Amino acid sequence: SNFQGQTLPPRKPATAAAVAAGTVGAEHALVISAVLAKVPGCISPEVKARAEAELADAAAGLNPDDLGKVGDRLLAHLDPDGQESDHVDRQRQRGITILPQDRQLMSRVRGAITPELRAKFEVILTAWAAPGMNNPADPDSPTGTIDADGIDAEALAAARGRDLRSAAQRTHDALLALCDYV
Known part of the structure; x- marks a missing residue:
């Protein structure tokens, strides 16, 4: 009405x-x-x-x-x-929704992102979600961005060999590291 x-x-x-x-x-x-x-x-x-x-x-x-x-x-x-x-x-269709937490306190994410956000996101993830980077399960994993000064190539290669995460898990861990960085 x-x-x-x-x-x-x-x-x-x-x-x-x-x-x-x-x-x-x-x-x-x-x-x-x-x-x-x-x-x-x-x-x-x-x-x-x-x-x-x-x-x-x-x-x-x-x-x-x-x-x-x-x-x-x-x-x-x-x-x-x-x-x-x-x-x-x-622009009318854009949006990201973080759904309520489940019993394990995990939250699903649903949404649609614009081409501009996707392009920027892909650049960031190439640097932050690379295999071996920002792995919370590996204390010797390099943190930050893969092309940062001071990243030891041998340490990164060793961390890559130990990295058992899926691409989705690496994306999650990259976002977590970015939040800590910001």
Whole structure:
């Protein structure tokens, strides 16, 4: 409803009708919202409304994962070469969410980063997440950036030989070392 208490029409009318009819569940509605959020801003409201109706119709016979695949195909049809998406669309979709801690106090991370952040992040990780660098399980592991003055090549080679971490674990440890550095 709005400030005067009037009920506003749903933003996704076909999805709302399908949820009300019980043919589509909440997970389906979330998938539809996620797909529609990726439709480039230059696509007309009429085409976007047709896409929403098609997704709501398809959702009735599919599980949420398969509906996501239908959404991917729909997006590929609307923007086959990815050229319709622009800076404004990317900025609208950017975000990183740190989810609540689980029983082991670990937190999952979910998000989408812009091409600019990815490029900068890749440069940083090349230097900070290299095998052998910033390994909290190895007290003799060099810390900081791989190209810093004073990094002993033999010590780094030895640390690389002892480094059993996955690339994802090295990325985590690089971010931890960066936080300590900052």
